Amino acid sequence: MSSLLYTIEPIGAVHSALKRLEDAPMQGDEGAPEAWLELAPQTVQGLTGIKPGDELIVLTWLHLAQRDVLQVHPRGDPNRPLTGVFATRSPDRPNPIGLHRVSVLEVTENMLRVTPLEAIDGTPIIDIKPALAGNPSDR
Amino acid sequence: MSSLLYTIEPIGAVHSALKRLEDAPMQGDEGAPEAWLELAPQTVQGLTGIKPGDELIVLTWLHLAQRDVLQVHPRGDPNRPLTGVFATRSPDRPNPIGLHRVSVLEVTENMLRVTPLEAIDGTPIIDIKPALAGNPSDR
Numbered sequence: 019m020s021s022l023l024y025t026i027e028p029i030g031a032v033h034s035a036l037k038r039l040e041d042a043p044m045q046g047d048e049g050a051p052e053a054w055l056e057l058a059p060q061t062v063q064g065l066t067g068i069k070p071g072d073e074l075i076v077l078t079w080l081h082l083a084q085r086d087v088l089q090v091h092p093r094g095d096p097n098r099p100l101t102g103v104f105a106t107r108s109p110d111r112p113n114p115i116g117l118h119r120v121s122v123l124e125v126t127e128n129m130l131r132v133t134p135l136e137a138i139d140g141t142p143i144i145d146i147k148p149a150l151a152g153n154p155s156d157r
Numbered sequence: 158m159s160s161l162l163y164t165i166e167p168i169g170a171v172h173s174a175l176k177r178l179e180d181a182p183m184q185g186d187e188g189a190p191e192a193w194l195e196l197a198p199q200t201v202q203g204l205t206g207i208k209p210g211d212e213l214i215v216l217t218w219l220h221l222a223q224r225d226v227l228q229v230h231p232r233g234d235p236n237r238p239l240t241g242v243f244a245t246r247s248p249d250r251p252n253p254i255g256l257h258r259v260s261v262l263e264v265t266e267n268m269l270r271v272t273p274l275e276a277i278d279g280t281p282i283i284d285i286k287p288a289l290a291g292n293p294s295d296r
Contacts, residue, residue, distance in 0.1 A: 022281070024218050026163040026252050029243075045289065061251055063227040066241035074243075077254060079163050088202040102205035104168075104213075104285035112200055113165050113283045115216060115254070142161070144252045146243035150184065 026079060028142035029064070030057040036138045039082060043136045044093060045107065046118050052133035055143055062128045064146075069125060073149040074132065076118040079142040083114035116141070119149055165218060167281035168203070169196040175277045178221060182275045183232060184246065185257055191272035194282055201267045203285075211261040213269075216284040217276050222253035255280070258288055 034053040036042050043049050055076065057065060068074070087110035089100045103111040120132035130146075173192040175181050182188045194215065196204060207213070226249035228239045242250040259271035269285075 022167070022220075024165040024167075024220075024281070024283075026165055028161070028163075029251050061227065064241040064243040064250070066228060066239065067244035068241065072244070075256065077252075081161075081163075088200065089205060100205065102203040102207065104203040105206035105211070105287055107286055107289070111203070111284065112168050113216075115284050117214065117256075117286065142163070144163075145250065145254050147246055147256065148244055150246070 026144050028058070028079060028144055029061040029146070030055055030143040032078065032135065032137045032139060032141040032143060034135060034137065034139045036136070039138060042138050046120065046134040046136045048136070050134035050136035052123060052131060053135040053137070055130040055132060055146070057128045059128070065125070065130070068122060068130065070122050072122040074120055074122060075147045075149055076120055076132070076135070076143060077145040077147070078116035078118065078137050079144050080109040080114035080116045080137075081142055083109040083111065085110075085112055085114060087111065115144070165283050167197070167218060167283055168200040168285070169194055169282040171217065171274065171276045171278060171280040171282060173274060173276065173278040175275070178277060181277050185259065185273040185275045187275070189273035189275035191262060191270060192274040192276070194269040194271060194285070196267045198267070204264070204269070207261060207264055207269065209261050209263060212288040213259055213261060213271065214286045214288055215257040215259055215271070215274070215282060216286070217255035217257065218281040218283050219248040219253035219255045220281055222248040222250065224249075224251055224253060226250065254283070
């Protein structure tokens with residue numbers, strides 16, 4: 019088992035009306051608002067080809083999460099049994115990466131307006147990928 | 158825009174019959190084999206609750222990727238126009254995180270046998286999440 023560490027440099031940040039964790043829904047499809055994704059100047063070239071209507075997977079670094087948690091009660095419900103974090107979408111986990119499926123509403127030179135996004139204002143963005151269509155030749 | 162860096166510590170590694178990048182399909186659903194995911198001793202507790210039949214999203218660190226690439230010809234086809242890496246699934250990108258949807262075939266104390274997985278032998282695993290069902294109350 020490798021014990022190497024790797025370094026993540028955020029490619030941008032979320033701008034959202036959601037300012038506090040306690041205001042954020044648990045998942046995007048539970049009433050999350052639209053948000054702007056601002057790309058850092060050195061990564062803007064990576065947006066070429068993204069257009070309104072695209073379906074993307076946004077990867078974020080959940081910077082307020084606890085990284086020493088391995089088991090949780092799902093959705094914070096004490097009546098549910100302790101479950102491994104890898105069997106849940108808990109933000110608390112060794113590498114707190116958020117996965118968010120969004121639709122693109124608007125594209126500017128260095129920003130994307132997307133919906134829905136449950137990540138709060140200031141959350142670092144670490145990667146963006148297209149949601150895969152069914153046909154590999156269309157990828 | 159924050160310029161903080163974050164550190165990823167792999168939670169485990171892939172064991173696969175795919176030993177070389179040139180043998181790996183571009184996506185799991187393009188003929189990838191099954192593979193074993195071995196968890197590091199300090200993260201094994203996070204597997205509690207995962208069982209055969211579960212659908213998971215495995216996040217890997219594509220350790221052989223180039224991190225200074227921002228535009229590529231999709232699927233390596235020079236006839237396709239240069240496209241931003243965030244509009245493609247290219248492994249070459251600033252933070253080379255792989256996303257793989259797999260089914261669980263077998264669970265041991267510290268390993269999961271899953272299929273299909275296009276990541277090569279030795280690829281670091283950085284997170285595992287359940288693929289979300291449609292009904293939030295089931296999450």
